[in-house]
Amino acid sequence: MSFDLNFIGILVGAIMASSVPLILAASGELITERSGVLNLGVEGMMIIGAISGFALMVVTDNLFFAVVGSMLSGLIISLIFGLLTQSLLTNHVATGLALTIFGIGMSAMIGKNFVGIPGKEFPLLFVNLRESIPFLGPVFFGHSIILYFAFGLPFLTNYFLKKTKTGLIIRAVGDSPTSASNQGINVTLVRYSCILYGGAMCGLAGAYLSLIYTPQWIENMTGGRGWIALALVVFATWSPIKVLIGALIFGGITILQLHMQAVGLRIPVQLLSALPYIMTIIVLVVISRDSRKIKLNTPTSLGQIFYKEK
Amino acid sequence: MYKLFLRSLISVLFLLGFSLNANAEFKVGFVYVGPTGDHGWTYQHHEGRNAVEALGIKTTYVESVPEGADAERVIRQLAQSGHDLIFTTSFGYMDPTNKVAKDFPNVKFEHATGYKREHSNVSTYSARFYEGRTLLGHMAGKMTKTNTIGYIASFPIPEVIRGINAMTLAAQKVNPDIKTKIVWVFTWYDPGKESEAAQALIDQGADIIMQHTDSTAPVQVAEKAGVWSFGQASDMQRFAPKSILTSIIDDWAPYYVERAIAARDGTWKQQDTWHGLKEGMVAMAPYNSAMGSNLVKEVEQLQKDLASGKVHSFTGPIYDQKGNILVAEGAVADDGMLAGMNVYVKGVEGDIPQ
Numbered sequence: 001m002s003f004d005l006n007f008i009g010i011l012v013g014a015i016m017a018s019s020v021p022l023i024l025a026a027s028g029e030l031i032t033e034r035s036g037v038l039n040l041g042v043e044g045m046m047i048i049g050a051i052s053g054f055a056l057m058v059v060t061d062n063l064f065f066a067v068v069g070s071m072l073s074g075l076i077i078s079l080i081f082g083l084l085t086q087s088l089l090t091n092h093v094a095t096g097l098a099l100t101i102f103g104i105g106m107s108a109m110i111g112k113n114f115v116g117i118p119g120k121e122f123p124l125l126f127v128n129l130r131e132s133i134p135f136l137g138p139v140f141f142g143h144s145i146i147l148y149f150a151f152g153l154p155f156l157t158n159y160f161l162k163k164t165k166t167g168l169i170i171r172a173v174g175d176s177p178t179s180a181s182n183q184g185i186n187v188t189l190v191r192y193s194c195i196l197y198g199g200a201m202c203g204l205a206g207a208y209l210s211l212i213y214t215p216q217w218i219e220n221m222t223g224g225r226g227w228i229a230l231a232l233v234v235f236a237t238w239s240p241i242k243v244l245i246g247a248l249i250f251g252g253i254t255i256l257q258l259h260m261q262a263v264g265l266r267i268p269v270q271l272l273s274a275l276p277y278i279m280t281i282i283v284l285v286v287i288s289r290d291s292r293k294i295k296l297n298t299p300t301s302l303g304q305i306f307y308k309e310k
Numbered sequence: 311m312y313k314l315f316l317r318s319l320i321s322v323l324f325l326l327g328f329s330l331n332a333n334a335e336f337k338v339g340f341v342y343v344g345p346t347g348d349h350g351w352t353y354q355h356h357e358g359r360n361a362v363e364a365l366g367i368k369t370t371y372v373e374s375v376p377e378g379a380d381a382e383r384v385i386r387q388l389a390q391s392g393h394d395l396i397f398t399t400s401f402g403y404m405d406p407t408n409k410v411a412k413d414f415p416n417v418k419f420e421h422a423t424g425y426k427r428e429h430s431n432v433s434t435y436s437a438r439f440y441e442g443r444t445l446l447g448h449m450a451g452k453m454t455k456t457n458t459i460g461y462i463a464s465f466p467i468p469e470v471i472r473g474i475n476a477m478t479l480a481a482q483k484v485n486p487d488i489k490t491k492i493v494w495v496f497t498w499y500d501p502g503k504e505s506e507a508a509q510a511l512i513d514q515g516a517d518i519i520m521q522h523t524d525s526t527a528p529v530q531v532a533e534k535a536g537v538w539s540f541g542q543a544s545d546m547q548r549f550a551p552k553s554i555l556t557s558i559i560d561d562w563a564p565y566y567v568e569r570a571i572a573a574r575d576g577t578w579k580q581q582d583t584w585h586g587l588k589e590g591m592v593a594m595a596p597y598n599s600a601m602g603s604n605l606v607k608e609v610e611q612l613q614k615d616l617a618s619g620k621v622h623s624f625t626g627p628i629y630d631q632k633g634n635i636l637v638a639e640g641a642v643a644d645d646g647m648l649a650g651m652n653v654y655v656k657g658v659e660g661d662i663p664q
Contacts, residue, residue: 010513018506108345115347118530118549214501214527216549219345220374223500254503258510261493261660262460269494269663 009138011255017143017213019251020150021046021205021222025229026236026243027153028201033233034161035194036174038303040096041081043226044103045199049074049206051107054217055114063122067146067207074203075196077103082195085305086188092303100226108219119215144212146204153201157240170194174299177306187306202226235284238297242284250280336574338362339388340371341381343400344499350524350543351498351560355399355422357544358562362570377402382409389414395573397566398422400498401467408432418573423469425649430580435565438586439469440476440648441616442558444623445594445609446540447480449555450488450518452605453538457487460511462504462521462528463494466663468651470522475655476623477520482657490658491516501527512537529554545595556609557595565591584645587617624648629656 025042032039053070081099084090122144130142161167172180177187236242257272340359344352363369375384381403388396395418398407404424411419411429423436450459463470481488493507505527508519512535519532519539526549532539533550541557572578585591597606615621624643628636630653637643
């Protein structure tokens with residue numbers, strides 16, 4: 001493997017780019033889960049975001065509309081989940097799974113007319129700085145605005161949950177909806193908002209794939225990233241910063257193992273392919289050993305249906 | 311959009327109606343490993359299905375069926391719902407196909423790229439894609455400046471290894487310094503992963519990208535990075551107009567039509583088909599003029615010679631990685647050896663995942 005500094009910079013930049021969809025989807029899902037709602041429809045919402053973003057890009061030729069539209073469509077799809085689980089009180093797990101299946105099928109149907117259309121160049125920021133500064137240039141510059149947003153998001157989410165009143169309310173609803181309700185909090189409204197927010201972030205994660213990462217529409221293009229985002233939230237014990245770490249490790253090892261193969265290192269390829277999953281779990285389990293903190297972070301009522309006492 | 315929805319609704323109702331009076335009409339079923347919109351492997355099988363449908367024969371297809379327990383369920387369901395001929399179009403469907411075939415002796419099965427015909431109602435068919443790989447190797451050897459060819463491989467099965475070897479042998483013939491770098495992605499279809507693999511190979515010095523996976527992502531990465539690439543299974547030229555030198559095209563339509571008619575007319579017999587450039591099951595997309603008219607002429611000649619049998623992709627002497635002789639000087643590898651190929655030839659880097 002070539003080891004000059006600039007090459008490592010390019011590698012780090014590639015790792016950051018590959019972890020963006022995981023960070024976005026997992027940060028959104030984290031808020032949803034902290035309010036006590038388990039939405040297993042992440043993959044479905046992502047793929048809907050991917051096709052809507054791409055379709056809008058083709059139809060309007062405007063990337064801004066495409067990005068906003070993908071978030072809106074993620075939001076609309078999650079609204080279906082909200083209506084079912086919050087208003088009609090259906091089971092979270094079953095509804096979420098159905099949402100994923102629905103999303104994949106629906107996106108394939110909408111996407112029929114968009115297959116084979118090449119994507120549009122998405123503007124990258126600070127491209128000249130990327131070229132002129134060795135190592136740090138390719139790490140920090142020449143990315144899309146969505147990447148910068150994604151890397152700020154876990155910190156914002158952390159601040160929001162820990163330091164703001166709204167964050168406190170969301171955690172209260174997730175921990176004990178009954179007590180929160182007794183305090184005069186509209187549990188259903190809070191959960192609806194969190195579901196919609198999660199949907200919008202998943203939509204954005206999908207749009208990142210279809211507009212920036214692999215700019216095109218192909219059926220099933222999320223390739224299971226929604227499920228990995230879901231697992232990240234749990235293994236990161238509902239801490240936004242750990243979600244960021246987990247996503248980076250996963251993205252990092254995925255890319256590194258491809259490089260190790262290309263170099264011809266004599267390590268069994270199956271082991272290399274399994275490495276991202278193994279390492280992410282190990283690291284997250286090790287850094288989340290503090291059981292007191294886990295208890296503090298885990299939304300106690302996760303996935304339970306809330307019946308308001310009349 | 312609305313029309314599309316209506317159309318799918320009508321077709322669903324139609325299918326329902328048909329399954330109610332099963333066995334009434336001759337029907338052909340297809341099982342696909344990817345989505346029909348992959349613009350690669352499955353897309354081409356679907357084109358074959360369209361050709362059968364154009365004869366007025368009823369067909370059904372199920373797409374994105376994972377290779378494993380799910381495959382058996384899908385195949386069984388097709389057999390149960392009155393399909394007379396079922397094409398299972400991926401290597402991993404080999405055992406499920408044979409298992410279901412045992413329970414449905416009156417249904418005919420056609421399995422692509424496999425070698426097991428355990429029951430008299432199972433045929434196998436495949437294309438000599440390696441002939442196409444020989445042409446790619448020739449072009450790659452001539453076009454590379456870094457002498458490094460990047461190869462995105464899916465699963466370590468003879469089919470894939472044969473392609474790697476055929477390509478490497480041809481490239482070595484025109485450029486003895488050639489190195490083949492291989493990345494195994496363990497999927498047929500994951501655009502994100504395929505593009506990451508392509509990028510890793512380019513970062514490691516490859517200026518030619520080749521794939522044995524089904525999405526168009528790798529050629530698009532190559533286009534962006536300004537290196538050469540080759541399309542897989544269908545003509546991917548419009549996804550990377552500057553970068554693609556040619557594509558290997560799988561043309562299943564004539565075979566599917568022939569077998570469907572045979573099954574309908576009762577003349578279907580078990581057989582093992584392995585067609586190549588000669589029969590047209592393997593075809594090449596137009597060559598990119600960027601490689602110069604001399605090279606285009608050379609490759610066209612080589613294509614003719616491969617088709618006529620004058621040149622064979624695996625002509626000795628061929629050595630394995632350790633230097634043991636695999637095919638003696640002047641001899642050519644027989645089909646048995648090709649079908650079971652599980653070693654790299656000399657010049658390929660790394661080990662085959664076991």
